[in-house]
Amino acid sequence: MRAIGGISAVMMLWLVMSIAPAQQGRRYYVSPAGSDENAGARAAPLKTIAHALALTKPGDTVIVADGTYGESLELRRGGDSDARRVTLQAEHPRMAIIAPKGRALTLEADYVTARGLVFDAQYGNNTCVWAKGQGIHFIDCEIRRAGRITGPGRYGDGLQFFDSRDGLVQDCYIHHNLASDGTSRDDSHGVRFTHSYNMTVRGCKIELCSGDCIQADPSREPWDNVLVEDCELYGGRMPPNDPFAHPRYPPTMAPGENGIDTKCDPEAPRPRIVIRNCLVGGFRGPIGNAAAFNLKERCDALVDRCTVFDNVICFRLRGPGSRGGSHVTVTNCVMHSSDIGVRYENKIEQLRLWNNTWGGAIREAFLSGGGYGEGFEVKNCLFLAPSKPSEASDPSNLAVSTSAFVVAADNDWGQGDFHLAPGSPAIDRGVALEQVKTDGDGVPRPQGAGWDVGAYERR
Numbered sequence: 380m381r382a383i384g385g386i387s388a389v390m391m392l393w394l395v396m397s398i399a400p401a402q403q404g405r406r407y408y409v410s411p412a413g414s415d416e417n418a419g420a421r422a423a424p425l426k427t428i429a430h431a432l433a434l435t436k437p438g439d440t441v442i443v444a445d446g447t448y449g450e451s452l453e454l455r456r457g458g459d460s461d462a463r464r465v466t467l468q469a470e471h472p473r474m475a476i477i478a479p480k481g482r483a484l485t486l487e488a489d490y491v492t493a494r495g496l497v498f499d500a501q502y503g504n505n506t507c508v509w510a511k512g513q514g515i516h517f518i519d520c521e522i523r524r525a526g527r528i529t530g531p532g533r534y535g536d537g538l539q540f541f542d543s544r545d546g547l548v549q550d551c552y553i554h555h556n557l558a559s560d561g562t563s564r565d566d567s568h569g570v571r572f573t574h575s576y577n578m579t580v581r582g583c584k585i586e587l588c589s590g591d592c593i594q595a596d597p598s599r600e601p602w603d604n605v606l607v608e609d610c611e612l613y614g615g616r617m618p619p620n621d622p623f624a625h626p627r628y629p630p631t632m633a634p635g636e637n638g639i640d641t642k643c644d645p646e647a648p649r650p651r652i653v654i655r656n657c658l659v660g661g662f663r664g665p666i667g668n669a670a671a672f673n674l675k676e677r678c679d680a681l682v683d684r685c686t687v688f689d690n691v692i693c694f695r696l697r698g699p700g701s702r703g704g705s706h707v708t709v710t711n712c713v714m715h716s717s718d719i720g721v722r723y724e725n726k727i728e729q730l731r732l733w734n735n736t737w738g739g740a741i742r743e744a745f746l747s748g749g750g751y752g753e754g755f756e757v758k759n760c761l762f763l764a765p766s767k768p769s770e771a772s773d774p775s776n777l778a779v780s781t782s783a784f785v786v787a788a789d790n791d792w793g794q795g796d797f798h799l800a801p802g803s804p805a806i807d808r809g810v811a812l813e814q815v816k817t818d819g820d821g822v823p824r825p826q827g828a829g830w831d832v833g834a835y836e837r838r
């Protein structure tokens with residue numbers, strides 16, 4: 380690099396950037412020991428988060444000390460750009476708890492970041508966090524106890540987005556969203572997207588929700604471009620000695636419907652959803668056909684590099700009904716320890732299953748619920764089974780025994796490692812599928828002489 384007057388261009392850039400006013404707003408401090416008569420300095424904090432939020436301008440940050448706050452927050456003025464956000468953050472991650480009985484946060488503003496906070500609706504018959512706006516980020520937050528114990532009324536979801544764009548939910552723990560008044564079980568989703576675009580859920584764990592971990596869009600409005608990656612989505616079973624117990628969901632009950640469920644506007648362009656590198660499991664009721672993935676109604680879905688286990692159905696993929704059918708591509712996924720691998724329904728069209736592994740303890744690799752239609756392709760798929768299912772008659776698919784894998788057993792319940800063993804008959808036996816550019820680890824395909832069969836390329 381050529382130096383400029385003894386200072387390199389990189390150093391110049393660094394100097395300029397350190398002088399530039401990125402997020403140079405005011406900081407307001409809040410503490411249970413504070414007073415709203417104070418100005419909000421660290422040494423003289425405010426008492427309520429609401430008071431601090433009312434003072435904020437674009438670029439400002441509210442820092443919340445450890446403690447429990449009974450406020451139902453509303454924020455209707457945010458930042459004016461990505462660089463000048465309004466930030467609401469815990470002084471110590473997950474040590475500031477916003478816990479009214481009911482809605483913890485209503486956010487109708489752009490460019491807001493919530494970081495490190497716990498939102499707890501305490502089954503107060505409402506959504507825990509409601510958001511509407513552009514560039515809203517939830518990072519390292521915990522969202523819990525949406526739903527209700529007594530009814531009737533609204534019951535809500537953990538985190539709802541309406542009419543939003545460019546949203547991010549990252550490294551959050553969203554759990555115990557449960558609704559029932561004792562007469563019926565109601566949906567309470569972990570994250571709901573309605574009429575929202577370019578939304579990302581990344582690095583989150585979502586579990587123990589009486590609806591779906593993620594649903595777009597229960598209102599069947601237009602939406603597009605949802606990305607879910609590096610997440611753990613579990614139906615789960617209610618644990619014993621649960622500090623967040625719900626009386627209608629006793630220990631050992633499986634509350635969850637689906638990991639991801641789609642509903643779509645029948646008229647709008649097909650909304651696209653990409654799900655990659657996720658663990659999705661534990662969907663065993665209480666509904667019939669409980670499935671990790673329930674992809675339906677004209678969504679255009681790509682599921683890549685996911686491990687899907689302990690479900691009634693791993694993939695429930697649904698074709699044209701009165702609301703249209705989904706188009707689904709599944710690549711580099713491993714299924715195991717489930718009743719059914721793939722249930723295809725209603726003459727689903729454009730269903731492509733490429734380079735997936737059906738591992739141990741799957742009772743039925745495929746189940747037809749009304750057959751398949753045009754564009755049904757099963758290629759480079761690997762089955763731990765005595766023979767291939769009829770849907771996988773293409774010669775690029777293989778049935779193998781346990782010795783094909785690093786660790787596998789026919790009745791494996793989660794202990795397996797479905798990478799290929801040395802000398803596995805699946806090595807280099809697939810057809811060239813240019814669309815499948817990487818394997819289940821994200822390693823480029825092909826390695827060696829050609830595409831391996833199944834989710835992983837042997838290196």
Ligand SMILES: [Ca+2]
Pocket residue numbers: 590591594636637640
């Ligand atoms: Ca559902």
Ligand SMILES: [Ca+2]
Pocket residue numbers: 806807825826827828829830831836837
């Ligand atoms: Ca290979």
